[in-house]
Every structure is written in C-alpha cells, then in structure tokens.
Amino acid sequence: MAESAAGIITFVVQFVQAMGWPERISTLTGLVYIVLSVRQNPLCWPFGIVSVGIWMVVVFLGQLYMDAFLQFVYVVLGFYGWYQWLRGGQDRTPLPVRSVDRKLWTRLGLIGIGTTIPLGLLSQYVLHASFPWWDTVTTVVSLIAQYLLAKKYLENWLLWIAADVAYIFIYQAKGWPGYGVLMAVYTIMAGVGFVQWLRSMRAGQAVA
Template sequence: MLEFADAIKFVTDFVGYMEWPERLSTLTGLIYIVLSVRQNPLCWPFGIVSVGIWMVVVFMGRMYMDSLLNFVYVVLGFYGWYQWLRGGEDKTPLKVQTVDRQLWVRLAAIGVATTIPLGLLSQFVLNASFPWWDTITTVISLIAQYLLAKKYLENWLLWIVADAIYIWLYIAKGWHGYSVLMAVYTFMAVLGFYGWWKSLKADRAAA
C-alpha cells in the first residue's frame, strides 16, 4: 500500500514541476500518438494542438530548428489529416504502404542536403542550443512526419531514432516532462511499427 502511495506521489510531484503549456502539450501529444498507432484520423487535430504549443516553448528555449520543425508539423498535420481521410484511390482512406528504394534515395539526398546548411545556420547565425543535434533530429523528424502523413510503414523506424535522441536533448534542457513524453513516444513507435506491419500484411492478404 505504501509503495502505491509513493508511486502516486511521484507522478503528482512530477506533473507539478511542469508548466501548464508543457502539461497540455504532453497530454494532447500522448492522445495523438495512441490514436496514430491505431490509425485513427482523429490523431491529427490532437497532434496539431500539441506541436503548436510546443513550438512556442522550444522557441523561447532557443532551440530554433526544433521550433521550425513544430511549425512544419502543424502544416503537415492538416496535410496528414486529409491524406488519411481522402488520400487513397478514388479519395478513399489511405492504406499502409512501404517505401521503395527510389524514394529512400531521394529522402536520403534531401536529408543530407538540408542538414548541412541548417546546421551551419543554427550554429553560427542563430547561436542555437545543441545546434547540430537539434538540426539532425529536425531533419529526421520532418522526413518521418511526411512518411507518417502518407502512411508509410517505415516512418516508425525514423521516429524511434529521433525520439531517442530527443530524450537526451530535453533532459539537458531541463524539460523533464517532455523527455518522458519522448520516451513514451519511442516505445509507442515500436508498437506502431508492429501494428502497422500487421495491418499491411492483412491488406495484402485480402488483395
């Protein structure tokens, strides 16, 4: 009984250390990731609210690439919402698909071409916090978000990499609530990959 009470106290104290924007962004972010793993299109409005709030928080913390990333997330949120509802054949709901070799090559080229100039800009012009890690995670996450919006299975693999790095970054910035959220995101990305892979197999078997 004492251990349960201690656990409850830990959670309440942990939440108490968070500012209200972080609490709201964390809550809506958790709802977003659960719904996205379940392929529920309602994930997108929750995701838009979550990243919209966090965009302001990280900008105030001088993580400019992360702030830019979250702005793009807002835009891609509306794009993904439409794609999941009407992006399939004859404007039907989009189904899970996989990335072919040609698309991987294009995405890799885009990643390298954008990481270098954005990293230099972040370090020498913007004087950002953790400029290269901020840039690398930004580029990976943007590619992953595009793949998520188009329901490519491999988006979850990129999220696992990016979210794992963000855990360390947010701890270093003192945003412990969001570092916990990133840990949850990493775990949910693993579940998302497995769930979407099963959905892909079922669709192919039905076809």
C-alpha cells in the same frame, strides 16, 4: 503493495507539478495523438496540431530554433496528414499502410543530407542555437518521419524511434523533464506502432 502504489502516485503528482501549464497541455494532447496514430485513427491529427503548436512556442523561447521550425512544419503537415488519411487513397478513399521503396529512400536520403548541412551551419553560426547539430539532425529526421506518417508509410516508426531517443537527451539537458518522459513514451509507442502497422499492411496484402 499499497506503499509502492502510493510512491508511484506521489512521484507522478510531483512530476506533473514540476511542469508548466503549456508543457502539461502539450504533453497530454501529444499522448492522445500518439495512441490514436498507432490505431490509425484520423482524429490523431487535431490533437497533434494542438500539441506541437504549444510546443513550438516553448522551444522557440528556449532557443531551439530548428526544433521550433520543426513544430511549425508539424502544424502544416498535421492538416496535410489529416486530409491524406481521410481522402488520400485511390478514388479519394482512406490511405492504406504501405512500405517505402528503394527509389523513395534514395530521394529522402539525398534530401536529408542536402538540408542537414546548411541548416546545421545556420543554426550554429547565425542563430547560435542550443545543441545546433543535434537540433538540426533530429529536425530533418523528424520531418522525413512526419511526411512518411502523413502518407502512411510503415517505416516512419523506425525514424521516429531514432529521433525520439535523441530528443530524450536534448530535452533533459534543457530542463524539460515532461517532454523527456513524453519522448520516452513516444519511443515505446513507435515500436508498438511499427508492429501494429506491419500487421495491418500484411493483412491488406493478403486481402488484395
């Protein structure tokens, strides 16, 4: 048992040492962000803003331009979500958890398709980005998920699971193992978030 614990500690230390300082700070604040967001704590947003702000610079230098653009939008949506969670409900009250209706799904689907094609072509033929279409699809899906998260729609977690799984492979291929692991943790936490938010939504409906 002691040898196993020592092996795990050694692995973690070596793993962290292989990361640059920007990646370490962004990973740590990102983990705090996802834990607080699952718990519906509005303080998740400032941690998320710091995390994605640092990562925006890292991925831009790595030529993942759509991902860099995504992180910039995350910063903007971070302030938007912070306000929404605190004052976005009826009579400026905190938002409750709710579900996406068919009309909104249709609108988001059309927006997703309409933006993926031109952005993918731009990424591939103009920006010459790494993994242009994967980068574009995950960017569009993540933007929609972030909007749904800011508005406290339950289904945001399902979109995050899909995007985070794709990012695991992208970041590993780019040689950013810290972010690959972070995306794996995000995938697990997204599943936990879905369950926790579903319970919260049902509890609110029961009270109503």
